Amino acid sequence: MSASKELPERLAEIIADFKLAEGREKLELLLEYSQNLAPLPEALNHPHAPMEPVPECMTPVSVTAEIQNGGMVFYFRIPEESPTVRGYAAIIADGLKGASPEQVMNLPADFFLEMGLQQVLTPQRLNGMSAIIAHVKRLAMGILQTKN
Amino acid sequence: MSEQYVHSEYLVETDWVASHLNDPEVRLVEADEDALLYATGHIPGAAQVDWFTTLQHPVVRDFLTTTQFEELCGSLGISNQTTVVFYGDKNNWFACYSFWLFEYYGHENIRVMNGGRQKWVLENRPLTKDTPTFPRTTYKAKKPSKNIRAFREDVMKHIEKNLPLVDVRSPQEYSGELLAMPGYPQEGAQRGGHIIGAVNIPWAQAVNTETGTFKSLEELRRLYTTKGITPDKEIVAYCRIGERSSHTWFVLKYLLGYPNVKNYDGSWTEWGNLVGAPIEKGA
Incomplete structure (x- = not known):
């Protein structure tokens, strides 16, 4: 896929790391990411924080975004008992930090397939990733619309 | 107690x-x-x-x-x-x-x-x-042990005999409004709806949300029998790929003691793709 050329730099690095990992190593790497998901800043760390739910089967995921120095920053709230989904969120939060809303909006919806997680996770589990990507793109679109 | x-x-x-x-x-x-x-x-x-x-x-x-x-x-x-x-x-x-x-x-x-x-x-x-x-x-x-697993041919015969089926998916999947769980990409089946004659009892209704434990015998009995899922009949349970329905299978067979319950693991991802398979839509 040539699309990776247009990906934000950090995201492209993460994808390359996953590509190199083989079989179960991919899961170990995802687990590491899940453990590094940034805690919510105090202003958002309460149940009534203005965060949007990502409608997902059994894992309650909420997300919000803000602009810092022209780049996007994403915050996620995901229960500890859902490390796989926390891993997805950490990849997005880390990989897209500082990306412009245009870059986020133009992300190919299937960029993560290059990571090869489908070898170790079922489509049902990977759908969580698609849901999060679709949602951060909507957040980016919202920001662009407010600007114009 | x-x-x-x-x-x-x-x-x-x-x-x-x-x-x-x-x-x-x-x-x-x-x-x-x-x-x-x-x-x-x-x-x-x-x-x-x-x-x-x-x-x-x-x-x-x-x-x-x-x-x-x-x-x-x-x-x-x-x-x-x-x-x-x-x-x-x-x-x-x-x-x-x-x-x-x-x-x-x-x-x-x-x-x-x-x-x-x-x-x-x-x-x-x-x-x-x-x-x-x-x-x-x-x-x-x-x-x-084939007596706990239903294949599509068994389900066809089950329907012909007018025996009860329990669809344990979400109400939106049952009605045909969605093809997969709410929020998931809608893929995996060509048609939406449920197997003709099936009743909808979402699987997680058998569980207490706060503790994850199974509901009491009385509560479970009420949940299933009021929808016609009774121990005197052969029952087939299904969902999308057969995993949520194995939970219901356990409840019916072991907690409620129904003697004849099968899990149809082909479930909706098979039935919703089978040419000519009888389907109903709506709640």
Whole structure:
């Protein structure tokens, strides 16, 4: 896929790391990411924080975004008992930090397939990733619309 | 104290598990929906099975073959006599699925831990990241017990006889409004709706949300019998790929003691793609 050329730099690095990992190593790497998901800043760390739910089967995921120095920053709230989904969120939060809303909006919806997680996770589990990507793109679109 | 489940010996409580952690006759097996959860911490001594990477056939849409199942048990140190106790996340969803597969291959001493991971964690019981190793065993599986598994031909005959089916998916999947669980990409079946004649009883209604434990016998009886799912009839349960319905299968067969319940693991991803299969839409 040539699309990776247009990906934000950090995201492209993460994808390359996953590509190199083989079989179960991919899961170990995802687990590491899940453990590094940034805690919510105090202003958002309460149940009534203005965060949007990502409608997902059994894992309650909420997300919000803000602009810092022209780049996007994403915050996620995901229960500890859902490390796989926390891993997805950490990849997005880390990989897209500082990306412009245009870059986020133009992300190919299937960029993560290059990571090869489908070898170790079922489509049902990977759908969580698609849901999060679709949602951060909507957040980016919202920001662009407010600007114009 | 509420009345005991009909076959309560197939269910163990967290207390029982806590007092059998070092019992060589008992093998604890964690089966989660979340593939990484076991690695973040599990009950000391528990083995892991993953329904995708461990229990499914790598190529054909089917479970492990008899030989592959024997190899799996051997590698987990499970002998034909071992008492295998399943537990997991999300209301024991995949724990029941694994239980069903072990019964399919004729393992006799199988249990589900009531409340699963959720209850164990709520009770602040110990978790470890140490992965146990087990002395290898030689395992001999029995002939698959077809009386707990329905294939599409069985479902066709079931419909012709006007026997009850229970669709355990979400109301939106049942009505045909959605093809997969709410929020998931709508793929996997060409048609939406449910098998003609099926009633909708979402699987998680059998569980208390706060503790993850099964509802009482009285509550469960009411839940199913008021919808025509009664013990005097042959029952087929299905969902999208047969895992949520194995949970309902466990409830009907062991907690309520229905003598004749099958899980149709082809489920909606098969039926909703079968040319000419009878389907109904709407709530």
